[in-house]
Amino acid sequence: MILILAGALSVVGSLFYHHWLDPQHLIDPNRLHWLTCTFLLSGIILFVVGRLVVDYQNIQSRQLQIDPGTWIFLGIYKWQIVLLIFSICLSGIAWIAAGDGPIMRLPWLAIVAWLAGIFLVMLGGWKQNEKAPRLNLKLLLPIFLLGGIAFLIRGIDTTHIPHVLSGDEASSGLAAVEFITGRVNNIFTLGWSSFPSLFYAIQSFPIRILGQTIPALRLLSAFGGGLTVCAVFLVAREMFGDLVGLAAGIYLAAFHFHVNFSRIGMNNIWDGFWFVVTLGLFWKGWQSERRAFFLWAGLSLGLSQYFYMSARILPVVVWIWFFLVCLFDRTRFNRLRVDFLLGNLVAIVVFIPLGIFFIIHSANFIAPIERVSIFGDWMVRTVNITGMPPWKIVLEQLRLGVFGFTYVNIRYWYNPGVPLLRPVSATLFILGLILLMRKPKDSRSLLLGLWLLVFIFLVSFSESTPASQRLVGVSGAVAIIIGYGAMETLSVLGQLSPRLAKAFIYLGLCLIVITGLDDLRFYFLEYEPSSDFGGDHTLIAQNLADLLKGRSSEWEVLFFGAPQMGYRSIMSLSYLVPQIRGVDMPGSWGALNNPTPTSDHLVFVFLPDHAADLASVQLDYPDGKLREIQRRYPNYGVLYWTYEVSSETSQ
Secondary structure, X not given: OHHHHHHHHHHHXXXXXXXXXXXXXXXXXXXXXXXXXXXXXXXXXXXXXHHHHHHHHHHHHOOOOOXXXXXXXXXXXXXXXXXXXXXXXXXXXXXXXXXXXXXXXXXHHHHHHHHHXXXXXXXXXXXXXXXXXXXXXXXXXXXXXXXXXXXXXHHOOOOOOOOOOOHHHHHHHHHHHHHHHOOOOOOOOEOHHHOEOHHHHHHHHHHHHHOOOHHXXXXXXXXXXXXXXXXXXXHHHHHHOHHHHHHHHHHHHHOHHHHHXXXXXXXXXXXXXXXXXXXXXXXXXXXXXXXXXXXXXXXXXXXXXXXXXXXXXXXXXXXXXXXXXXXXXXXXXXXXXXXXXXXXXXXXXXXXXXXXXXXXXXXXXXXXXXXXXXXXXXXXXXXXXXXXXXXXXXHHHHHHXXXXXXXXXXXXXXXXXXXXXXXXXXXXXXXXXXXXXXXXXXXXXXXXXXXXXXXXXXHHOEOOOOEHHHOHHHHHHHHHHHHHHHHHHHHHHHHHOHHXXXXXXXXXXXXXXXXXXXXXXXXXXXXXHHOOOOHHHHXXXXXXXXXXXXXXXXXXXXXXXXXOOOOOOOOHHHHHOOOOEEEEOOOOOOOOOOOXXXXXXXXEEEOHHHHHHHHHHHHHOOOOEEEEEEOOOHHHOEEEEEEEEOOOXXX
């Protein structure tokens, strides 16, 4: 009764405030006060929940027998069905309040409605008398150890490893800065490169604390990588036991590929986390027959859609896997079909605000896919260049996608000169696959196999195969299979000599540790010192940003790089030194189409093919300071020159 009264008073109070005490907001709905929105929404929720509680109490007090056909529908109480319907409405209200522009119409209403919708769908789907999952306290120590070590490996010296801030990282950072400056606040639209803007809103928080620096961009990825290691440990442990969980966690913590993407300030690394958590929870729900796991899996599935584009295939993996396991266990399917559907309903409620945006702006949904798909202009160009028919090109792409795990070198964003897996880990991976294939109907084998297969198609049907950045989402499956391959193989060998069984187990863990240490050696001591990550232009931008860091806004950069490079063609300069004004000089020094310098504190920048302009500037400004910057490899020659002119140097 109190809840109903409080809800009614809250609704009346919000409307009274809106119409009589704050009439100016009626002119511009976008200025509606957030208190009005919050109290109105809270009042509605309190009223509905209060009414349901009263009905339930009346039933209990009369000691009525609940008729399942009357009070329960598909294992869900009617009051829960009301909450489920209401949660969908709230999520739709969140989209209406947010709108599809960079600035939300009613920000507080949008966020509160979205969170309230998520809360109600979880409450409405919760199974009565089912205890919430509890974490074994004995697992806290290995979780913190693995997660802490993984974070340290990924988070130490992010300023210099990788050695440059790429233009894409900087563009992501600038999209986050827009949330700080207030130019954008809508988390239900798209930001830079047609990626959902929620990630940029999250990325803005480290930047608020650390400023526009490289660690502010990259530490969030290091945190995501550490979380993924913890998730892999827990999922592998649930699937195959303690030893496999420990082996998988240790390997992923040191996996050179995963370490690299955990050090890049982009949203790629988070797809690995969402795949592990979502698929692991759905599997646990199927195995334990507990609805709570399905609901949490749905929450993870919905949130995953707000990150990197490879997460868009995650619902496909979930549904195909569930269909396959149901074929082999129809009885369990009959018991769990409602739980599975409720998990998907949670995902839908989480996704609705962004999903409606994609429905209205469908071109934005497929834009990231069209940019990299082989079916289109890329196929036409490849047919013209190679003379091969399309079907042969597709088969070749599939070959590259399959062998990118163990034989063909991965490339593009991470180009280490090796396949995804180096020799020892590749061997353990193959052994793990062979052992899993012995039980093709096992829910674990189906899940891991489908996980791999979907990514093989994803990578094969996109250009630059095998492109490393599109394999991040499968890293968890790879680590679990490697851990399983190592421990199961050594366990089989131990069965041949029972007295040496424990020794073989320790040998397996030692093998995983040594393999991981060798991956770390490869990444930090072999790949990174000789990496050309980003190329010459990115290196120029990074070096120039280091030079300009800390200088006042009175300095101006005159950039001679046309037509190869412009001052803002690599966005790291705009992110790292936003106070510096930089202008491109399209013509030779003295040309009429060149901008006129506006400051007496000038930094001239000359790429190697502009040496004649350097000589001309030195004639006009004879007292400047010349710097010659070499490439990372000195034998390759000059990277660029700078020539500084200011009132101090001319004196």
